[in-house]
Amino acid sequence: MIKSLKARNHELSSVNQQLEWLAGPPFSTGDLPSFKQKLSDIGIPQLIPSTLDILQMNIGYMCNQTCRHCHVDAGPDRKEMMTRETMRQCLDFAVNNNIQTLDITGGAPEMNPDFYWLIEQASEAGISEIIVRSNLTILRSNKKYFDTPLFFKKHGLRIVSSLPFYKADKTDKQRGKGVFNHSIEALKALNEVGYGKEDHLKLDLVFNPSGAFLPAEQISLEKEFKKELKETYDISFHQLLSITNLPVSRFLEFLIDSENFDEYMDTLVESFNPSTLLGLMCKNTLSVRWDGMLYDCDFNQMLDMKIQGKNQQISTISIQELTSRHIKTHQHCYGCTAGAGSSCQGVII
């Protein structure tokens, strides 16, 4: 298993180094326009938020996997964890501002010892949709997680899980040896309790390309995934969400090491699609870090680009401050505007 950038003391574990890459050539040389320039060329000086629908809580960077494309640089060595106090602040904010959806992510959110408490509290508070981004393998990694699918079911959670491919080779190459087989076991366990089969027990899979290229059309990939997983493993799921890899953290490391950075950025810029702008996730989602700091999205969180304004904490922020802010952007934003667009909910258009 590879180690996190942080554990390797890699230069890209410094946010400033990552930002330098994003600001450097081919953008600094003028070969490609910056994201801000691109927006300004089509008459959009700033991105502004719309209604806040989703509070995305990153409850910790600890993970049992260290996937090669991970933008969080998550791994077993990461100790950052959200406390109950911060979770409570998030829930209070969500309830007070009538937020419809909580999107709980990590790392592996299940590894936060207060994960189960958070779900019970959120459920009790009447949040209408609770999404958990589960990496699947965690559900089979230790006996203590074996009953988690039943816990998910009890609270009617929507489960969103990464499965880069329906065959072992591509999945294991991206996510680590043995990940595919454990993921299949976990999917079977979820299917057994009704996930992916019953309408109210939503099980969605996430597809990330396993390299420096954009995903194909979501609908055609979904058809392939459904056919192959059903025929070979008798596994069902609802939707496939195809997500473009953004040049952040370990995927950025891969792009640089494989000398694909320039060409990948060129592909993203060439595929810029203005009609994705209205549906960008930063417009209706707010991302909270484990310590309560606020970001326009999970990618900005990993680049430590905090929301605009003096007040950047979930414990004190008001909805008025949030709706009057501008969204912070950088060259990685091209990843969300390429082709059919990309968000944590899959394609945009």
Added chain:
Amino acid sequence: MNQSTYYDPADLKKFGKISEFEPKLAEKFFDWYNEVFKEGALTAREKALIALAVSHAIQCPYCIDAYTKGSMSHGVSNEEMMEAVHVSAAIRGGASLVHGVQMMNKAKKLSM
């Protein structure tokens, strides 16, 4: 213009600019091209793989770059891509060899 090779990878993304000299025909071509690759009786994945095989048969470096990437974005494996290249090569090789029959016919006719 400083061009040291006949093929420049950067020219691939300029493909659309062929409309500069003749816009009407280019528009018709690109509309048709985009329609061809849409999901139909064949899946978009199958079409990408066919395009990759044909790219090798016609030995177009731009097409090989484009449809290797295109196939990979559909999750096509390395083995599948190489098998497609062999299919292409087999047809090309076979196309030469089948003319051997013509050669034999002619040779037999000419021989006493």
